[in-house]
Amino acid sequence: xxxxxxxxxxxxxxxxxxxxxxxxxxxxxxxxxxxxxxxxxxxxxxxxxxxxxxxxxxxxxxxxxxxxxxxxxxxxxxxxxxxxxxxxxxxxxxxxxxxxxxxxxxxxxxxxxx
Amino acid sequence: xxxxxxxxxxxxxxxxxxxxxxxxxxxxxxxxxxxxxxxxxxxxxxxxxxxxxxxxxxxxxxxxxxxxxxxxxxxxxxxxxxxxxxxxxxxxxxxxxxxxxxxxxxxxxxxxxxxxxxxxxxxxxxxxxxxxxxxxxxxxxxxxxxxxxxxxxxxxxxxxxxxxxxxxxxxxxxxxxxxxxxxxxxxxxxxxxxxxxxxxxxxxxxxxxxxxxxx
Numbered sequence: 001x002x003x004x005x006x007x008x009x010x011x012x013x014x015x016x017x018x019x020x021x022x023x024x025x026x027x028x029x030x031x032x033x034x035x036x037x038x039x040x041x042x043x044x045x046x047x048x049x050x051x052x053x054x055x056x057x058x059x060x061x062x063x064x065x066x067x068x069x070x071x072x073x074x075x076x077x078x079x080x081x082x083x084x085x086x087x088x089x090x091x092x093x094x095x096x097x098x099x100x101x102x103x104x105x106x107x108x109x110x111x112x113x114x
Numbered sequence: 115x116x117x118x119x120x121x122x123x124x125x126x127x128x129x130x131x132x133x134x135x136x137x138x139x140x141x142x143x144x145x146x147x148x149x150x151x152x153x154x155x156x157x158x159x160x161x162x163x164x165x166x167x168x169x170x171x172x173x174x175x176x177x178x179x180x181x182x183x184x185x186x187x188x189x190x191x192x193x194x195x196x197x198x199x200x201x202x203x204x205x206x207x208x209x210x211x212x213x214x215x216x217x218x219x220x221x222x223x224x225x226x227x228x229x230x231x232x233x234x235x236x237x238x239x240x241x242x243x244x245x246x247x248x249x250x251x252x253x254x255x256x257x258x259x260x261x262x263x264x265x266x267x268x269x270x271x272x273x274x275x276x277x278x279x280x281x282x283x284x285x286x287x288x289x290x291x292x293x294x295x296x297x298x299x300x301x302x303x304x305x306x307x308x309x310x311x312x313x314x315x316x317x318x319x320x321x322x323x324x325x326x327x328x329x
Contacts (some may be wrong), residue, residue, distance in 0.1 A: 001150070002237065002240075006124075009123045009124065009126065010123055011120050011126075013119065013123065017117060017119050018117065021117045023115065023117070029119075029315075031123070031167060036266075037244075038236075038266070044277075060273055081268060086299075087267045088262075088298045088299065089298070096298050097301065102118075106122060106123045106124055107120065107121065107122050107123060108119040108120070108121050108123060109115055109118075109119065110117060110118045110119055110120070110159070111116070111119060112115065112116055112117075113115050113116075113117050113118050114115065
């Protein structure tokens, strides 16, 4: 999707939170990225590394916790987790009525600062 | 030292989208974020829809394009308020771009606001702008494989308008396949088959819109 603008948002939020907490340097930032969020991690790393120059995050690395797509099937009544980014059928019973629970996350969890 | 952040990365957009939504609700404006690939017929659909709705529902349009004002001129010639946003390269509209032009629209005098997003089947579906509904247009000449290739747009939309149905005999597209795949991605999706060229299906679409408008 828009890895460069996402990377800029990550940088802005991280720098802001670091300063508010009274620290001056960011060592790492941990993100939670759902597999169906449309983010390509490599493109995000590339953009972040370009944008972080001359900021308090200049030495910072980005760590990504990838969250798989999971949900609950209304047909078979089971919870499921899949490796796919998008699903059309419940992986268990092939039913087409289900609710997605995870996989669209786009969050900053925490960061290491000094 | 570990610092907890727990912040949604798109938080700024979501905050501004909520503010837009509040302004729309206060003024009683129903907002449709209209999305499609370039050339599917978004502006043509808006021209026909505005005519079909007549003067009974007061309509306005925000046009989003990378460059140019030709779409806004087409809509403006129908006598409805229109604002052109040129994104200057960005492939979608975001909540802030909408927020910045709202003061130029007479919101209190508007019942229905269409936001014609930048032609693109990917990114516009990712961002809320404060709309009540996302609607997407797919022209039949684009092919029947699009729901499975661009699933998010079909999942996020409440209505799918299949345009250029007059050209169906000249394509290999199968409308049943589109209906089936789209419904499996989004069971509550409302599907309309129209032709902006012949007028087919436009009254049904307009009637459905009338049921959505708040006052």
